[in-house]
Amino acid sequence: xxxxxxxxxxxxxxxxxxxxxxxxxxxxxxxxxxxxxxxxxxxxxxxxxxxxxxxxxxxxxxxxxxxxxxxxxxxxxxxxxxxxxxxxxxxxxxxxxxxxxxxxxx
Numbered sequence: 036x037x038x039x040x041x042x043x044x045x046x047x048x049x050x051x052x053x054x055x056x057x058x059x060x061x062x063x064x065x066x067x068x069x070x071x072x073x074x075x076x077x078x079x080x081x082x083x084x085x086x087x088x089x090x091x092x093x094x095x096x097x098x099x100x101x102x103x104x105x106x107x108x109x110x111x112x113x114x115x116x117x118x119x120x121x122x123x124x125x126x127x128x129x130x131x132x133x134x135x136x137x138x139x140x141x
Contacts (some may be wrong), residue, residue: 038071040133041125042078048123051141056080059137060119063106065126066091075125083135102126107138114140 041064049055056062062085072093076086089095089109098105103126107126110122125135 038068038127039074039078039099040127040131041065041075041135044135045079045123045125048125048137053138054121054137056082056123058083058115059121059123061088061089062086062112063121063122063124064091065097065102065106065124066093067127069093071127077129103134107136110138112125114138 056079060080062079064072064075064081064087066087072091075081079126087094092102106124106126110124113121114120120140122138123135124138125133127133
């Protein structure tokens with residue numbers, strides 16, 4: 036479950052908010068493992084043009100204890116820079132857990 040747990044977190048979050056993946060302008064998935072990330076992308080039907088627009092953990096790196104901050108900062112800057120409204124991020128946490136978050140520019 037470790038690699039695909041973000042799927043469950045994202046689906047739960049979207050259900051609670053009444054939003055869909057089509058409502059997201061940007062998506063950042065934390066790439067714990069390449070194969071797991073591909074599975075998440077397929078299951079969530081993420082648009083390639085919206086996904087990890089500056090590269091993900093495989094390209095940029097995974098700074099221990101700072102990945103979440105890097106992702107949120109990156110998405111916040113990209114929303115502003117591109118004049119977009121909403122971004123979604125999700126990632127696995129040790130032990131098969133996951134987290135998902137929507138960031139909205141106001």
